[in-house]
Amino acid sequence: MFRTAWRGGIKSDEGFSVWLGRDKLVYGEGKRKMEVTVDFGANEVVIFQVSIGRWDDDLGNAADEKEKLRIADNIKRAIEWGYTATLM
16 A cells, blocks of 8 residues: 655655655655656656666665565555656
8 A cells, every 4th residue: 555655755665665756756665765766757657677776775786676566566566656657
């Protein structure tokens, strides 16, 4: 289940959050965060999966493919709660 947590923010009861900025979003799980590049169109948000990579607190280690897919799915579901989202 999703809810608006703050202006531009979407929070899931699964423990993750998505904050939508001008040209990026910030994905968070607990205290961990990562920036993901997005493009806001008139009717949809395009999420650039290639930009899902490193947590801000662990820049030395990239997320593996399984984690990237999980994060992309979480972001897509959260955005689709209020918008139309496309993964690229």
